[in-house]
Amino acid sequence: MKAIGFRQSLPIEAAESFFEFDLEKPSPEGYDLLVKISAIAVNPVDYKIRQNAAKDTVLDSPKVIGWDAVGTVEAVGDKTSKFKVGDQVYYAGDLTRSGCNAEFQLVDERIVGRKPNNLSDAEAAAIPLTALTAWESLFDRIKIGPKADRGKTVLILAGAGGVGSIGIQIAKQVAGLTVIATASRPESQAWCKQFGADFVVNHHHLKAELEKIGHPQVDYILDFVNINAYWETAVELIKPQGHIVSITGSSDPLNLSLLKTKSVSFSWEFMYTRSMYNTPDIEKQHEILNTVADLLEDGTFKTTLSTTLSGFSVENLKKAHQMQESGKTIGKTVIKF
Known part of the structure; x- marks a missing residue:
């Protein structure tokens, strides 16, 4: 599968700040869903981790980041009960695992919600984190x-x-x-x-x-x-x-x-606490995302999407990071696959 990552923490303008590479498509086990991703959002946490994860070193293998994704469940682990193959989902992921800057991603179903039916993939990707x-x-x-x-x-x-x-x-x-x-x-x-x-x-x-x-x-x-x-x-x-x-x-x-x-x-407040420490109430994030989906569907909430970039590419990922680093973005920036 196609993925975009980095080996060094470089200025976003640098040629190797992000690069495309092939990664083996993973298989889900336990509570994991394998999600085929259709849209991702870029947040300040993305550029902060890119700037600091490999500051004084060169990583042996590329690091894939990204938190905020929408996609379709392609396979499920043996402990899953909340979703089935074909379900559309949205989630913010887990800081300790490989991110959503890839065509497929494994994510624990207990931190995943159902995608709001009335939103496009890009509109929904703006929401979870x-x-x-x-x-x-x-x-x-x-x-x-x-x-x-x-x-x-x-x-x-x-x-x-x-x-x-x-x-x-x-x-x-x-x-x-x-x-x-x-x-x-x-x-x-x-x-x-x-x-x-x-x-x-x-x-x-x-x-x-x-x-x-x-x-x-x-x-x-x-x-x-x-x-x-x-x-x-x-x-x-x-x-x-x-x-x-x-x-x-x-x-x-x-x-x-x-x-x-x-x-x-x-x-x-640290959104990743529940997933990072596998807290007893980790499933609360699944519940919150489903509640938010209900509120988006009944018109109580509106998507916060402001900018959509079309195409999962190094160029668009760099552009999205540049926008976040400017500190002047309004709402959310999404890349549609």
Whole structure:
């Protein structure tokens, strides 16, 4: 089967930053599905791993990355029960396994959902990683109660990004929160409004803009961009007994003692935790993706696809990585096979 990978962490412009090669088609065992892939999405995690996985070395065999795929089940392992050959599925995969930048991929069915029937392959590929991340941030980390917490305020940092785009919809339509998203450019502000943000504020003047809309402090903050850049501001903006969630990691230690007097909670969200550690509740991701599929089919949610590149090629994969590295993409970028 055709695959695209790398042996060294090189600038995306370099000739060998990605290259095409042949790989033996794998066979599923246990809980695995063998999926024939029809579309993939590219996320910031893709370029970050490409830049760091082989920084000071040359790998013996090419590394295949990629997380977010849509495809058709071609074969199933002996422990599977959720899907059969011919089913269309979507998923975000497992960081510890070979990725979806290939014609076929093995994936544990417990982290796979049924593809939404009303979406094209490209529209569906835009959803899994970001939906899981935003859903887990709200309901597994903060533990939002849609009835008890209805109307409370959430500040979403980077509202027009991939996670922010679906996060706005989940926070508004499922959690029932008052959603404040950050965006600075007119097109990114319009994008956030399109998905249901109650307010859109410029992150360059965050405190002043929150004051202006009558929400100088918020109940929850979801950091989908850079926790180090916003940490002291977030500490100031969060209400007493509020909750901050970050997905971005921290290059420097965070001073958690700044949260003490407000009794504020802080959580990391890492979408790959369940698959990486085979947690007892790993099947929750299957359930979340199926719930999201239902909400897409009934019109509650809309796809966050913004750019489609046609053809699974080195050229398109490089282009998608360049777009992500720019930090200016809106919504999701998908490659259709």
